[in-house]
Each structure stands twice: as C-alpha cells, then as structure tokens.
Amino acid sequence: MRDSGQALVTAPVWDAMVRVFHWSLVSLFVIAVITGEIGGNAIQVHMWCGYGILTLVLFRVVWGFVGGEYARFTSFVASPMRALKFARGMLGKSHEYVTGHNPIGGWMVIALLLLLATQAGLGLFSYDEISTSGPLARYVSEETSITLMKRHRLIGDVLLILAGLHIAAVLFHLFVKGENLVRAMFTGQKSLPPALAAQASTARRGSIPLGVAVLGVAIATVAVIVNWPALFK
Numbered sequence: 322m323r324d325s326g327q328a329l330v331t332a333p334v335w336d337a338m339v340r341v342f343h344w345s346l347v348s349l350f351v352i353a354v355i356t357g358e359i360g361g362n363a364i365q366v367h368m369w370c371g372y373g374i375l376t377l378v379l380f381r382v383v384w385g386f387v388g389g390e391y392a393r394f395t396s397f398v399a400s401p402m403r404a405l406k407f408a409r410g411m412l413g414k415s416h417e418y419v420t421g422h423n424p425i426g427g428w429m430v431i432a433l434l435l436l437l438a439t440q441a442g443l444g445l446f447s448y449d450e451i452s453t454s455g456p457l458a459r460y461v462s463e464e465t466s467i468t469l470m471k472r473h474r475l476i477g478d479v480l481l482i483l484a485g486l487h488i489a490a491v492l493f494h495l496f497v498k499g500e501n502l503v504r505a506m507f508t509g510q511k512s513l514p515p516a517l518a519a520q521a522s523t524a525r526r527g528s529i530p531l532g533v534a535v536l537g538v539a540i541a542t543v544a545v546i547v548n549w550p551a552l553f554k
C-alpha cells in the first residue's frame with residue numbers, strides 16, 4: 322500500500338519474453354478479429370493469425386512455470402478473497418502497488434489465456450458451411466464442426482468483451498490512479514514504492530535463451546498439429 326506523494330523508484334518487472342509475447346498477441350488478435358469479421362479470402366490470413374496466437378499461448382503457459390519471477394503463475398494467481406480485497410481498495414481512494422500482475426489482473430490473464438486457447442482449438446475443428454474448414458475438421462463429423470464454428474463465433478464475442486475490460490482496467494490505472502502500466506509493458510520497468518522496487522530488483526530473471534527455446538518448441542508443436550493430416554495420413 323502507498324500513500325500518495327511517496328517517491329517511486331523504477332525496477333525491472335516484465336522480462337523481454339513477456340513483452341514480446343504481449344505485443345505480438347495484441348497484433349495477431351486485432352488482425353484475427355478484423356479478418357474473421359471480413360470473412361471470404363481474409364480467412365486464410367485469419368487462420369494464420371489463429372495458429373500464431375495458439376503458438377504464443379502455448380509458449381506463455383510454459384513460460385508461466387519457467388520464466389522470470391513475475392511471469393510465473395505462482396506470482397500472480399491469488400485467492401478470490403485477496404482479489405476482492407484488492408478490488409475494494411482500488412475502487413476507494415487508496416492505491417495498492419504490486420510488483421507483477423495485481424490479484425484481479427492475474428485472473429484476467431488466466432481467463433484470456435484459457436479462452437484464446439479454446440478459441441484457436443475450436444477454429445482447428447470448425448467448418449463454416451461455406452468453403453472454409455480448419456485443418457482438423459476431418460476428424461469430427463460435419464455436424465460437430467458446424468456446431469464448433471458456432472461456439473467459435475460466440476467465444477469470439479466473449480473475447481472481445483474481456484479484451485475491452487482488460488483495456489478499460491489499464492486505462493483506469495492510468496487516468497484514475499495515475500499508474501502507467503502500458504509503459505511498463507514496453508520497457509519492462511515498473512515505477513514502485515522503494516520496498517517493492519528493492520524486491521523486484523533482486524527477483525529471479527527470465528533466461529532469454531530458454532525463452533527462445535520454449536518458443537521454438539511451441540512453434541514446432543503447432544506446426545505438427547496444423548499439418549497432422551498430411552503427416553499422419
């Protein structure tokens with residue numbers, strides 16, 4: 322907790338892999354939503370974005386176990402009681418600084434990752450009743466892949482709502498609480514009260530070579546999934 326007026330110190334929080342993951346995800350998500358809505362020939366680009374997002378989510382799940390301190394699930398998955406207490410404080414006048422994701426933001430990260438993985442998974446098995454089917458649609462009946470496409474459209478809407486809430490929360494921090502989380506997601510450095518900054522400065526760093534290796538494995542895994550029918554006829 323911090324009283325307004327206390328001096329803040331910058332300290333490294335987001336490792337490079339988290340930052341690359343986030344801004345790549347945002348770019349692919351925006352293109353996927355636009356091309357999904359346009360349909361027609363744009364669906365080819367849409368599918369590539371979907372494979373990219375699946376790769377990023379796979380990477381992020383593993384990075385949540387082996388990445389830098391604040392990338393780890395153990396650092397930001399809080400109990401519902403803790404999340405409630407945090408929300409109450411934030412809606413009032415006080416402002417609780419946290420080193421990584423706050424207890425509410427942590428649950429939003431989990432929800433977004435789960436829904437993005439589900440959405441990409443549904444896309445793989447879907448058939449849109451016009452001309453496009455996902456690469457794995459042949460492994461389920463036509464009726465099932467049409468139903469999965471309906472779910473894909475539904476989850477697309479849910480994801481848009483969650484992304485909207487996520488962006489609204491970031492703007493709330495900026496304009497109401499005066500904390501710029503967006504800059505931190507670009508630079509990796511967060512402005513924190515001295516005690517938290519000292520903690521962050523000595524926290525476990527993410528290893529870039531390990532991150533690149535995990536990303537490589539995620540790319541290979543998605544390539545195998547997408548090309549499964551050709552590889553294992």
Ligand code: HEM
Pocket residue numbers: 339342343346347350381392421422423426430433434480484487488491502503504506
């Ligand atoms: C321009 C729009 C966006 C901005 C400005 C933005 C900003 C941010 C910021 C500042 C954080 C860190 C929050 C914190 O300090 O706890 C964050 C985290 C995150 N955002 Fe966004 N975001 C945007 C769009 C999106 C979209 C569209 C998605 C996905 C659909 C998304 C998914 C995530 C995820 C998964 C994290 C957690 C990052 C990690 O721990 O790896 N964001 N975002």
Ligand code: HEM
Pocket residue numbers: 350353354357358360364367368370371372374375437438440441442443444445447449451453454455456473474477478480
């Ligand atoms: C997480 C990644 C993905 C996101 C966020 C996403 C999102 C969307 C959205 C918002 C739409 C528009 C739905 C509407 O018309 O209301 C859509 C449509 C579509 N998506 Fe995805 N999608 C993803 C991955 C995939 C993948 C991997 C595939 C196939 C391999 C796929 C195949 C399709 C098809 C064929 C449509 C057209 C549906 C139609 O004809 O209306 N998507 N998607």
